[in-house]
Amino acid sequence: xEILIPALWFALLGGVFGIILAIASKVxxxxxxxxxxxxxxILPGANCGGCGYAGCSAYAEAVVRGEAPIGACNAGxxxxxxKMAEIxxxxxxxxxxxxxxxxxxxxxxxxxxxxxxxPDCVSAARLGGGxxxxxxxxxxxxxxxxxxxxxxxxxxxGVAHILPEKCIGCGKCVNICPKNxxxxxxxxxxxxVGCNSADKGSAVRSxxxxxxxxxxxxxxxxxxxxxxxxxxxxxxxxxxxxxxxRCAEKCPRKIIKVTKNGICKIEE
Numbered sequence: 001x002e003i004l005i006p007a008l009w010f011a012l013l014g015g016v017f018g019i020i021l022a023i024a025s026k027v028x029x030x031x032x033x034x035x036x037x038x039x040x041x042i043l044p045g046a047n048c049g050g051c052g053y054a055g056c057s058a059y060a061e062a063v064v065r066g067e068a069p070i071g072a073c074n075a076g077x078x079x080x081x082x083k084m085a086e087i088x089x090x091x092x093x094x095x096x097x098x099x100x101x102x103x104x105x106x107x108x109x110x111x112x113x114x115x116x117x118x119p120d121c122v123s124a125a126r127l128g129g130g131x132x133x134x135x136x137x138x139x140x141x142x143x144x145x146x147x148x149x150x151x152x153x154x155x156x157x158g159v160a161h162i163l164p165e166k167c168i169g170c171g172k173c174v175n176i177c178p179k180n181x182x183x184x185x186x187x188x189x190x191x192x193v194g195c196n197s198a199d200k201g202s203a204v205r206s207x208x209x210x211x212x213x214x215x216x217x218x219x220x221x222x223x224x225x226x227x228x229x230x231x232x233x234x235x236x237x238x239x240x241x242x243x244x245x246r247c248a249e250k251c252p253r254k255i256i257k258v259t260k261n262g263i264c265k266i267e268e
Contacts, residue, residue, distance in 0.1 A: 035064045035087050042083045044075045046149060050171030050184075063088065071095040074184065075170040098169045098184040100152070100162050104138040105194040105255060107157030110207035115141075125178035133207035136179060136197040144173035144182060164260065190243035193227075193234050194257045200232045212255050218247035227256075 039060040047055035051072040053062055062068035063084065070092050071081035077097040085092035110133040115124050121143035124130050130139040140158035152166035153173060160173075160182070174182045181196040193212060197204055201213030214232035226240035227247050234256070236247070248256040 033064050036060050038087050039063060039084055042076070042080055042087075043073060044080070044168065044170075046075050046168070046170045046172075048075060048170035048172045049175065050074050050169070074098050075168045077169075097187045099164055099167045099187045099189075100169060100171070100173055100182055101185050101189070101192050101194075102138065102160050102162055103181045103183060103192070103194055103196040104136075104159055104179075105257065106132075106134060106137045106208040106210045107159050108209070109134050109137055109158075109211075122176070122178050130179075134197060134199075134204075134211065136181065136195075136199070137208070137211075138181060139179065143176050143178075147172040147176050186238055189238055189259055190241060191236060191245060191248050191256055191258055192238075193236060193255060195233060195255045198231055198233055204232070210253055210255050213253060215252065217250050217252060218256060221246045221250045 036057075037060075040057050043056040043060060045056055049055070051059045051068065051074075053059040053068065056073075059068055059073065063070060070084045070088060070090060073080055074095070074097065078095045081092045081095045111131050112128065112133050113131050115127065115131040117123055117127065119141050121130070121139040121141045124139050124141055129135040130137075132139065138159045140155055140160065142153075142155045142160070144160050145153040145155060149170070149172070150166045150168055152163045152168070154161050154163065162182075169184055169187070171184055174184055179196065185192060195210070195212040197208070197211050199211075201215065204211040204213050212233050214229050214234065216229045216234075218227050218234050219229055223244070223246075224240055224242055226238075226242070227234055227236045229235075234247075236256075245258055248254075248258050
């Protein structure tokens, strides 16, 4: 009895507290909008932060609260945007789907020193901007590839290359690159300049066989003014580009790249 009576009391108290907690959970329960879970289910789940929020759940909550726009998820594209609009009872505008492009194709560029530290671009960038003579070029240690959940990046010749058929445009590689040379461009991009250097042509020639030298030959052949030399670097305005590819054909350094996704608007 000395053991049984205390045990019964503990059981009784446990039952009472359990009932109190159950009632409290109902009274003080935080109501969750069902639209949040519905939106979260259709999001890709990459938690890339490309939408400006910490993850897909945070973005879904922000949309329901009216703090975030529908269609900010580039990884989901138009399909996800339309479904989100249906859930919210709104009309979604067409989303310009984007993919990652590496603005460096300087394989085999001149090296300043041999790097033997951690195999990480961020760490290497702290040592004089990396081992390459070009302070704007790809370090090539694969920090971008390590964060890519789609295996859409491979390192060849010391430079990162995007596999367009795998890239979903989440932006994780963009955020981690210490050189800021990975950009999200419209998936329909026909041509892009595969260089990020701001150095003058004479300097570029001294350390890279592929870098843009600002010769403006591309600018001269572009009939719509879509490509301009921004200092010593050619830059394409994708909103003006008609996809004629004349700039790529004229470039003496072959640094203006033609993608497999673009359709020449002149030929339509």
